Amino acid sequence: MTKTIIEIRGxxxxxxxxEVTVHALRGIDMKIEAxxxxxxxxxxxxxxxxxxxxxxxxxxxxxxxxxxxGVDISTLSKDELARLRNQKLGFVFQAxxxxxxxxxxxxxxxxxxxxPKVKSKERMERAIKALDAVGLTxxxxxxxxxxxxxxxxxxxxxRSLVNDPVMILADExxxxxxxxxxxxxMELFQDLNERGRTIVYVTHEPDIARFATRNVVFRDGxxxxxxxxxDRTFAKEVLKTLPVEIIEEFDS
Amino acid sequence: MSFSNLIRIAxxxxxxxxxxxxxxxxxxIIGVASVIAMLALGEGSKRSMREEMxxxxxxxxxxxxxxxxxxGVNLGSGxxxxxxxxxxxxxxxxxxxxxxxxPEIRSSGGxxxxxxxxxxxxxxxxxxxxxxxxxxxxxSGRVFTEAEEKSMAKVCLVGxxxxxxxxxxxxxxxxxxxxxxxxxxxxxxxxxxxGESGMGQDQDDLIxxxxxxxxxxxxxxxxxxxxxxxxxxxxxxxxAKAEIEEILRRTHKLKDSDENDFRIxxxxxxxxxxxxxxxxxxxxxxxxAAISLLVGGIGIMNIMFVSVTxxxxxxxxxxxxxxxxxxxxxxxxxxxxxxSILGGVFGVIxxxxxxxxxxxxxxxxxxxxxxxxxxxxxxxxxxxxFFGWYPAKKAASLNPIDALRYE
Numbered sequence: 001m002t003k004t005i006i007e008i009r010g011x012x013x014x015x016x017x018x019e020v021t022v023h024a025l026r027g028i029d030m031k032i033e034a035x036x037x038x039x040x041x042x043x044x045x046x047x048x049x050x051x052x053x054x055x056x057x058x059x060x061x062x063x064x065x066x067x068x069x070g071v072d073i074s075t076l077s078k079d080e081l082a083r084l085r086n087q088k089l090g091f092v093f094q095a096x097x098x099x100x101x102x103x104x105x106x107x108x109x110x111x112x113x114x115x116p117k118v119k120s121k122e123r124m125e126r127a128i129k130a131l132d133a134v135g136l137t138x139x140x141x142x143x144x145x146x147x148x149x150x151x152x153x154x155x156x157x158x159r160s161l162v163n164d165p166v167m168i169l170a171d172e173x174x175x176x177x178x179x180x181x182x183x184x185x186m187e188l189f190q191d192l193n194e195r196g197r198t199i200v201y202v203t204h205e206p207d208i209a210r211f212a213t214r215n216v217v218f219r220d221g222x223x224x225x226x227x228x229x230x231d232r233t234f235a236k237e238v239l240k241t242l243p244v245e246i247i248e249e250f251d252s
Numbered sequence: 253m254s255f256s257n258l259i260r261i262a263x264x265x266x267x268x269x270x271x272x273x274x275x276x277x278x279x280x281i282i283g284v285a286s287v288i289a290m291l292a293l294g295e296g297s298k299r300s301m302r303e304e305m306x307x308x309x310x311x312x313x314x315x316x317x318x319x320x321x322x323x324g325v326n327l328g329s330g331x332x333x334x335x336x337x338x339x340x341x342x343x344x345x346x347x348x349x350x351x352x353x354x355p356e357i358r359s360s361g362g363x364x365x366x367x368x369x370x371x372x373x374x375x376x377x378x379x380x381x382x383x384x385x386x387x388x389x390x391x392s393g394r395v396f397t398e399a400e401e402k403s404m405a406k407v408c409l410v411g412x413x414x415x416x417x418x419x420x421x422x423x424x425x426x427x428x429x430x431x432x433x434x435x436x437x438x439x440x441x442x443x444x445x446x447g448e449s450g451m452g453q454d455q456d457d458l459i460x461x462x463x464x465x466x467x468x469x470x471x472x473x474x475x476x477x478x479x480x481x482x483x484x485x486x487x488x489x490x491x492a493k494a495e496i497e498e499i500l501r502r503t504h505k506l507k508d509s510d511e512n513d514f515r516i517x518x519x520x521x522x523x524x525x526x527x528x529x530x531x532x533x534x535x536x537x538x539x540x541a542a543i544s545l546l547v548g549g550i551g552i553m554n555i556m557f558v559s560v561t562x563x564x565x566x567x568x569x570x571x572x573x574x575x576x577x578x579x580x581x582x583x584x585x586x587x588x589x590x591x592s593i594l595g596g597v598f599g600v601i602x603x604x605x606x607x608x609x610x611x612x613x614x615x616x617x618x619x620x621x622x623x624x625x626x627x628x629x630x631x632x633x634x635x636x637x638f639f640g641w642y643p644a645k646k647a648a649s650l651n652p653i654d655a656l657r658y659e
Binding site: 053056058059078079082083085086087091093095097099100101102106110111113114115116120159163 | 269565566568569571576577578579653656
């Protein structure tokens with residue numbers, strides 16, 4: 001008995017650039033159940049970024065329905081969308097987007113600042129818990145520039161977890177990382193997914209897409225193909241086969 | 253977002269850019285400091301002037317003859333002979349609000365000689381009430397008597413400067429004889445030192461003798477140069493002035509259409525004039541300082557604009573994790589208000605130090621008034637809101653998708 005988190009019907013998105021109208025999405029139907037781990041793929045210009053923006057409630061569709069956790073987002077105002085993002089979604093970006101000169105802990109706390117219900121004591125406790133979940137308890141008071149790329153992305157994942165979202169949206173989360181670190185991040189995602197977290201991520205690397213349970217491939221604003229991943233890669237096992245190349249310099 | 257969270261976020265953002273925050277504040281600090289210092293120094297010199305003037309007698313009223321016109325030519329003030337000793341007597345007898353009245357006769361260009369030394373000084377002829385009106389007092393010796401006044405006695409009181417000029421140090425001048433315009437005068441009293449007046453005039457460089465003596469023996473005139481009177485109290489000085497005018501017009505037999513042939517000035521009026529002059533100067537200096545405050549405000553706007561551009565990604569992130577437009581607006585607004593208020597605090601402190609320092613250099617007590625401090629803070633707050641608004645609005649109007657992708 002699974003719960004449907006995302007239900008999309010006949011979704012279209014048009015952009016007007018001067019006189020020209022660009023049809024970024026041309027009728028998408030999609031469903032994502034709770035606990036799924038979905039990789040969205042596609043070449044650039046295929047509409048996958050637009051899709052992710054709409055999934056993240058950063059953009060609204062021109063036409064069609066989008067129900068997120070039972071809420072029809074077309075009825076919501078800008079401020080209500082912001083609240084929805086604050087309470088139901090977690091974002092992970094390719095470039096981490098951590099605040100510079102701000103400790104890992106404070107970075108993770110950030111979403112909770114925008115939730116009026118969370119008091120400062122609870123805010124810190126939850127941030128520490130989230131950092132613990134990504135295995136960075138001992139890096140809590142480090143600044144982003146004192147962390148490696150992988151660690152920075154972990155902090156960003158902790159930040160996306162801190163508000164206990166129904167879904168994590170990741171935009172090319174491994175795009176800036178080397179292979180080994182990428183696998184480590186995917187290991188973390190798989191780990192979170194096993195514990196029930198719904199995750200949707202965008203990638204253009206087929207290798208990375210195979211960590212998911214389901215792949216959705218976009219092409220020219222339409223879903224070209226959708227399939228369950230049969231030969232799924234498990235990061236834990238792959239990492240065992242990879243030689244340990246470098247001891248991370250920040251470990252000392 | 254709660255207010256405490258708002259403050260915390262803004263403070264964190266400022267701390268992250270410590271150096272820039274401090275440099276931005278510098279404009280406000282300098283602006284506020286100069287306003288505070290200017291106003292404090294202006295107020296200080298105003299007060300010290302007022303003190304000196306009240307030492308000269310706040311209820312003093314002066315009557316001078318008005319200028320005369322002869323065939324359309326203005327002969328200048330003091331050229332007329334309209335005031336007589338009878339005017340003094342009438343005032344003494346009839347004026348209710350006048351406590352004391354004395355004539356004044358000035359003998360011009362008198363060389364004063366003692367032994368082989370000589371000096372140039374002003375010789376005033378007056379009645380003994382003159383000392384009380386002009387707040388002179390006797391240091392040693394005595395004042396001349398009524399009998400001496402009547403008999404045109406050749407006695408006089410001298411100021412300290414005259415003594416310094418004519419006698420060797422340590423000499424007691426009382427009982428010695430000096431020659432004024434070659435007429436021997438016996439010094440019967442030494443005046444207490446008064447120092448410089450508010451306008452830098454030496455108030456001890458004078459000789460006072462009975463008015464009869466000066467009028468007849470030195471000046472050889474039959475009129476008087478002026479009348480000094482004192483009102484019964486400072487509050488009554490306007491009433492006294494009106495009364496004197498009324499009496500003099502009557503005794504001078506002026507018709508309603510005639511102009512006064514005398515001029516009356518009260519010390520309190522003079523003080524008001526001078527005080528308002530000082531105020532104008534203070535405000536002028538303050539206005540110049542305020543311009544630097546304005547420049548400081550523009551500096552804040554400038555930096556906030558740069559900050560919005562530089563932090564576009566941060567703004568995008570904040571929006572994506574649930575920050576509403578108004579949260580972003582408030583954050584930037586609060587940042588600029590904190591910058592300007594904090595600048596205000598440091599500015600007030602710096603201004604206070606400058607005022608005290610410059611005050612002791614210029615030998616004036618500087619008064620930092622509470623109201624100028626309050627005003628400085630209010631202005632800073634307004635600057636923060638005013639110059640922070642536009643950049644904050646710009647930040648809040650960003651589209652989160654574009655902001656996130658901004659390079």
